[in-house]
Amino acid sequence: MSDVPVRVGAPAARWAEGESARFRVTLDGVQRDAFAVRWHGAVHAFVNSCRHQSLPLDFGDGHYFDDAFDALVCCHHGARFAPDTGGAFLTALALEERDGALWCTGRRASAPPDTRTDRTPR
Numbered sequence: 555m556s557d558v559p560v561r562v563g564a565p566a567a568r569w570a571e572g573e574s575a576r577f578r579v580t581l582d583g584v585q586r587d588a589f590a591v592r593w594h595g596a597v598h599a600f601v602n603s604c605r606h607q608s609l610p611l612d613f614g615d616g617h618y619f620d621d622a623f624d625a626l627v628c629c630h631h632g633a634r635f636a637p638d639t640g641g642a643f644l645t646a647l648a649l650e651e652r653d654g655a656l657w658c659t660g661r662r663a664s665a666p667p668d669t670r671t672d673r674t675p676r
């Protein structure tokens with residue numbers, strides 16, 4: 555079964571900074587809880603499952619950020635994640651705007667391969 559686009563909410567420009575939304579998305583035929591947050595002017599979405607114990611990041615209240623507003627934090631044991639990428643431990647989801655709404659279209663494509671010719675660590 556393919557991923558099914560699902561409506562997440564209003565276009566990103568209408569979201570307040572820090573606003574969040576919960577939704578469900580089908581990935582590989584399995585319904586998953588997911589969430590989207592607006593951070594630094596862009597909306598990012600992730601499967602709502604912490605890889606530590608596969609629990610949702612929030613208590614169902616849509617609260618995902620730490621007090622400094624610089625990380626997503628799992629409410630259970632405090633794991634922290636980059637709000638724009640989720641790092642290596644959250645499943646990032648693709649969003650697109652169409653028909654006056656924001657839609658989730660499945661997993662976000664992985665980062666492009668590193669095409670640098672030098673191998674100096676960044």
Ligand code: FES
Pocket residue numbers: 604605606607608609628629630631632633
């Ligand atoms: S379940 Fe998220 S930190 Fe433990």
